[in-house]
Amino acid sequence: MSDETVTIIDDTTGKKVQLPLLSPTRGPKTIDISALYKELGYFTFDPGFVSTASCASSITFLDGEKGVLQYRGYPIEQLAAQSSYLEVCFLLINDKLPSRQELDDFEYEITNHTMLHEALKRFFSGFRRDAHPMAIMVGVVGALGAFYHDHMDIHNPEHRMITAHRLIAKMPTIAAWSYRYAMGKPFIYPVNSMSYTENFLNMMYSMPSEKYTPNPLLAKALDLILILHADHEQNASTSTVRLAGSSDANPFAAVAAGIAALWGPAHGGANEAVIRMLMEINESGKSLQSFVDRAKDKDDSFRLMGFGHRVYKNYDPRAKLIRVICHQLLNDMESTGEQKKLLETAMALEKVALEDGYFVKRNLYPNVDFYSGIIFLAMGIPMNMFTVIFAMARTVGWITQWAEMLSDDNHKIGRPRQLYTGPIDLEYVPIEKR
Numbered sequence: 001m002s003d004e005t006v007t008i009i010d011d012t013t014g015k016k017v018q019l020p021l022l023s024p025t026r027g028p029k030t031i032d033i034s035a036l037y038k039e040l041g042y043f044t045f046d047p048g049f050v051s052t053a054s055c056a057s058s059i060t061f062l063d064g065e066k067g068v069l070q071y072r073g074y075p076i077e078q079l080a081a082q083s084s085y086l087e088v089c090f091l092l093i094n095d096k097l098p099s100r101q102e103l104d105d106f107e108y109e110i111t112n113h114t115m116l117h118e119a120l121k122r123f124f125s126g127f128r129r130d131a132h133p134m135a136i137m138v139g140v141v142g143a144l145g146a147f148y149h150d151h152m153d154i155h156n157p158e159h160r161m162i163t164a165h166r167l168i169a170k171m172p173t174i175a176a177w178s179y180r181y182a183m184g185k186p187f188i189y190p191v192n193s194m195s196y197t198e199n200f201l202n203m204m205y206s207m208p209s210e211k212y213t214p215n216p217l218l219a220k221a222l223d224l225i226l227i228l229h230a231d232h233e234q235n236a237s238t239s240t241v242r243l244a245g246s247s248d249a250n251p252f253a254a255v256a257a258g259i260a261a262l263w264g265p266a267h268g269g270a271n272e273a274v275i276r277m278l279m280e281i282n283e284s285g286k287s288l289q290s291f292v293d294r295a296k297d298k299d300d301s302f303r304l305m306g307f308g309h310r311v312y313k314n315y316d317p318r319a320k321l322i323r324v325i326c327h328q329l330l331n332d333m334e335s336t337g338e339q340k341k342l343l344e345t346a347m348a349l350e351k352v353a354l355e356d357g358y359f360v361k362r363n364l365y366p367n368v369d370f371y372s373g374i375i376f377l378a379m380g381i382p383m384n385m386f387t388v389i390f391a392m393a394r395t396v397g398w399i400t401q402w403a404e405m406l407s408d409d410n411h412k413i414g415r416p417r418q419l420y421t422g423p424i425d426l427e428y429v430p431i432e433k434r
């Protein structure tokens with residue numbers, strides 16, 4: 001923070017107000033406008049929070065112009081190359097890299113809390129078989145609040161940590177069971193001796209009647225994907241978790257709200273939409289340019305899914321890493337012709353778009369979702385599970401951001417204002433006279 005100020009002069013009244021200019025460790029300086037309404041009687045207007053920092057945070061840094069992403073100061077490239085998802089979880093929630101012993105203890109703690117309360121199983125069967133697994137996940141995660149009263153004092157840091165561990169541990173079980181239920185397959189219980197990702201794959205694919213050994217290549221690729229999705233500062237779902245949690249709602253309800261926000265195709269739902277788009281391109285027999293032209297046409301609602309980002313005006317660093325994993329996985333595995341064809345189409349589409357003036361001018365680059373769906377398909381994960389896995393990975397980010405908010409003694413309930421544009425002072429007309 002700094003002693004600098006910015007002076008705002010109200011041209012209509014000549015009144016002046018000096019507002020503090022806050023300096024982050026890195027990134028644009030930020031004007032503290034919290035006194036503006038008191039001083040000048042004005043609100044600020046910023047739909048979609050394009051120029052507004054909604055909070056101060058020390059968890060994740062990203063520079064969209066340069067394509068930089070860091071968790072607790074560590075570049076994502078280093079974490080992807082050398083760390084593991086559970087180590088990244090420890091880093092995010094504890095604000096430091098663990099010692100060997102701390103990591104072993106943490107892994108033990110997480111792998112031993114993967115079971116769900118038996119009564120929760122009945123929640124799954126209340127859904128239709130064709131329910132989207134994201135709908136099931138929103139419901140079941142919200143319902144966790146009814147099961148863990150024992151550690152739900154949100155003002156107690158120890159309770160917050162226990163909740164974080166519970167959510168990280170139970171999310172793969174909820175995710176896999178959402179899928180199993182839709183497939184009409186029996187629920188597979190977690191196996192504590194397996195790694196986090198092996199256990200998830202086991203719960204997804206094994207059958208009680210057959211021996212199943214998770215493919216280590218897939219488990220490793222999935223671990224990397226989880227690392228890349230673990231946090232992304234104040235995106236729509238994280239801001240939703242913070243806003244829901246700001247009323248002191250229970251953390252499971254707040255995270256369920258985040259899952260709901262993630263579901264949309266403009267956010268986490270984009271990975272599913274990318275595959276649908278690539279399939280449509282392949283099936284249509286039309287040129288890639290014709291799809292790019294549609295994306296440019298303002299009278300057509302079609303957008304290139306997996307392209308563009310509110311913050312990244314450069315190649316999304318996560319997309320760069322995922323693109324490499326995607327190639328490796330399709331080379332190393334027995335991938336089908338269809339998966340290879342989707343990857344080829346994605347790469348060709350990327351090339352056409354990146355050379356097109358419209359995309360160049362608007363700095364529209366592939367984002368994290370452009371290649372992740374192809375990896376999921378290669379893993380045999382059905383399309384409607386893509387966003388569920390995103391939610392599983394992002395849970396650590398949500399709960400860390402929620403805990404950071406509550407640990408700030410000055411935190412307030414989130415309550416934006418509005419620019420009212422409706423009618424005023426109308427006279428009520430009784431129904432018989434309308």
Ligand code: CMC
Pocket residue numbers: 232235265266267268270295296302303304305306307308309310311362364367368369
């Ligand atoms: N295809 C065609 N045009 C686009 C696209 C796209 N994918 N994305 C942005 N634009 C255009 C947009 O029409 C606008 O043009 P103009 O200036 O002429 O009005 C300009 O680029 C700026 O776009 P915007 O909609 O103002 O940007 P935004 O920051 O509000 O939206 C976005 C960001 C991610 C919602 C948007 O780029 C988009 O809809 N992309 C496709 C969906 C997608 O891939 N979402 C995943 C996001 S990354 C995963 C995550 O973190 O959730």
